[in-house]
Amino acid sequence: MKSFYITTAIDYANGKPHLGHAYEKVLTDVVARFRRLMGDDVYFLTGLDEHGQKVQQSAQARGIEPIELCDEAAEDFKGLCANLNVSNDDYIRTTEDRHKDVVRSILQKLYDQGDIYKADYHGYYSRRAEQFLQEKDKDENGEWPEIFGDVEEITESNYFFKLSQHQDWLVEHLKTNETFIFPRFRTKQVLEFLKEPINDLCISRPKERLEWGIPLPFDEDYVTYVWFDALVNYVSAIGYGTDGFEDRWPVDFHVIGKDILVPPHAVYWPIMLKAAGIALPKSLLVHGWWLKSGAKMSKSTGTVIDPLDLVDLYGSDAFRYFVMREMNVGQDSEFSEERYLVRYNSDLANDLGNLLSRVLTMLNRGLGGVIPSPEVEEELETELWKLWNKTREETLELYSGFQFHTGLEKAFHFIGSINRYAEQRAPWKLAKSEVEADKKLLNTTLFVMAEALRLAVGLVEPVMPETKEKVYTLLGYESDAEWESRLVRTEDLAGNIVGGKTILFPKPQTDS
Numbered sequence: 001m002k003s004f005y006i007t008t009a010i011d012y013a014n015g016k017p018h019l020g021h022a023y024e025k026v027l028t029d030v031v032a033r034f035r036r037l038m039g040d041d042v043y044f045l046t047g048l049d050e051h052g053q054k055v056q057q058s059a060q061a062r063g064i065e066p067i068e069l070c071d072e073a074a075e076d077f078k079g080l081c082a083n084l085n086v087s088n089d090d091y092i093r094t095t096e097d098r099h100k101d102v103v104r105s106i107l108q109k110l111y112d113q114g115d116i117y118k119a120d121y122h123g124y125y126s127r128r129a130e131q132f133l134q135e136k137d138k139d140e141n142g143e144w145p146e147i148f149g150d151v152e153e154i155t156e157s158n159y160f161f162k163l164s165q166h167q168d169w170l171v172e173h174l175k176t177n178e179t180f181i182f183p184r185f186r187t188k189q190v191l192e193f194l195k196e197p198i199n200d201l202c203i204s205r206p207k208e209r210l211e212w213g214i215p216l217p218f219d220e221d222y223v224t225y226v227w228f229d230a231l232v233n234y235v236s237a238i239g240y241g242t243d244g245f246e247d248r249w250p251v252d253f254h255v256i257g258k259d260i261l262v263p264p265h266a267v268y269w270p271i272m273l274k275a276a277g278i279a280l281p282k283s284l285l286v287h288g289w290w291l292k293s294g295a296k297m298s299k300s301t302g303t304v305i306d307p308l309d310l311v312d313l314y315g316s317d318a319f320r321y322f323v324m325r326e327m328n329v330g331q332d333s334e335f336s337e338e339r340y341l342v343r344y345n346s347d348l349a350n351d352l353g354n355l356l357s358r359v360l361t362m363l364n365r366g367l368g369g370v371i372p373s374p375e376v377e378e379e380l381e382t383e384l385w386k387l388w389n390k391t392r393e394e395t396l397e398l399y400s401g402f403q404f405h406t407g408l409e410k411a412f413h414f415i416g417s418i419n420r421y422a423e424q425r426a427p428w429k430l431a432k433s434e435v436e437a438d439k440k441l442l443n444t445t446l447f448v449m450a451e452a453l454r455l456a457v458g459l460v461e462p463v464m465p466e467t468k469e470k471v472y473t474l475l476g477y478e479s480d481a482e483w484e485s486r487l488v489r490t491e492d493l494a495g496n497i498v499g500g501k502t503i504l505f506p507k508p509q510t511d512s
């Protein structure tokens with residue numbers, strides 16, 4: 001069976017991990033976990049983009065070797081993955097030989113085929129963006145936009161990759177493959193870009209200007225343009241050129257932010273692949289940006305929120321829940337700490353956390369910690385189970401369409417309904433009654449609360465794997481059954497001994 005292969009963008013080594021990086025990892029991890037639970041053989045790749053001018057400059061400024069800077073960054077970014085409970089199967093660094101070898105072999109192939117040629121280039125160059133610019137890149141006042149920093153006029157010989165001849169089939173591919181880009185509205189943006197003739201891509205940088213890169217195999221005086229190098233990670237990591245490659249390729253989803261769709265992922269990458277005789281990616285899953293007060297989080301505007309702080313304070317599941325609940329995949333979202341706290345306190349601590357406390361407290365107080373068997377089923381129970389069936393079905397459907405925010409909304413609506421059920425049944429009152437019928441109802445109520453809780457945490461497992469694990473353990477529930485059958489109501493919990501009172505989402509410990 002071919003794997004379900006999914007990747008994130010590889011992060012620039014030249015910066016610290018921030019919320020944007022964390023979100024992309026979590027989103028990809030949620031899709032990966034969801035597909036794994038649905039029975040796919042998932043292969044999940046993430047990594048680090050280590051070459052290029054900015055890394056070279058930062059290393060120089062600190063008086064260290066570029067590779068030292070990259071080693072530090074790799075530790076930080078891998079630490080981010082671990083803290084977020086990200087289940088990647090591999091981590092690729094573009095300074096690894098397995099990557100460099102593949103970049104060089106693809107370059108050589110394209111060169112031998114005549115797809116790469118040498119020419120003189122005269123024009124404008126942005127060091128900050130590491131790209132050549134054209135008049136059309138100027139703003140309406142005829143100035144270079146801020147993002148390009150200082151723009152220099154230069155003349156130099158370079159190697160170019162023939163892009164222009166590929167325009168027609170790419171346009172056709174975008175028009176006929178509706179699932180190539182998710183969400184679909186982004187396809188328009190690519191087609192808009194492709195309305196103008198595209199220029200061939202300069203894929204080299206002379207060594208005297210940039211040393212920190214992969215030398216071209218056919219001219220050692222040059223290194224490879226960082227985007228050409230970086231994109232290849234998706235195939236180098238899974239052993240392009242070796243036997244197992246086709247067990248994974250073509251990739252099912254490249255998960256990327258909207259800033260790197262056009263042109264790198266939607267134009268350069270498909271063309272590079274086609275020219276090299278490699279199948280195209282099945283889909284690009286393009287997410288929006290996390291904004292703070294309308295601005296993109298970035299190092300230069302100083303509005304970076306360190307995701308690790310939030311993870312340390314509230315736990316990885318809370319962070320994962322927040323970003324997945326708030327962001328409609330594909331759209332932008334505003335980040336605020338207040339909003340984070342509201343979600344934490346109301347959805348997690350109150351609705352979910354209190355439900356668990358109630359269940360454990362009631363069972364330990366009156367029933368020696370043993371989950372009773374249900375003894376009756378009345379309308380309240382029937383209604384709750386009906387709601388469960390509907391919630392399960394709708395949520396799984398929403399997850400498959402990347403609508404995690406609404407999927408979670410439904411799951412948490414169900415959790416709210418378990419609490420309302422408990423309030424209507426009022427087991428704390430039933431526990432005081434000597435009437436036989438009340439005892440039966442008490443047993444039923446406590447069973448139903450425990451079982452509904454088990455089902456609910458199972459449903460949010462792709463987003464909150466740790467919570468699911470903790471609650472299963474506290475309910476004495478163990479199962480090797482497939483996910484979908486774990487989401488079906490049973491009476492297996494009856495007779496289990498539950499754990500002691502546990503606060504799932506405690507108030508954060510702060511120094512003040």
Ligand code: MSP
Nearest residue numbers: 009010011012020049230231256257288289290297
């Ligand atoms: N190195 C390139 C990608 C090469 S992929 C072959 C790069 N790196 S990055 O570190 O700048 O960004 C990594 C990912 O994080 C990108 O997909 C980018 O869109 C995403 N994000 C960076 N800032 C973001 C937000 N503020 N919000 C959400 N994601 C954003 O680009």
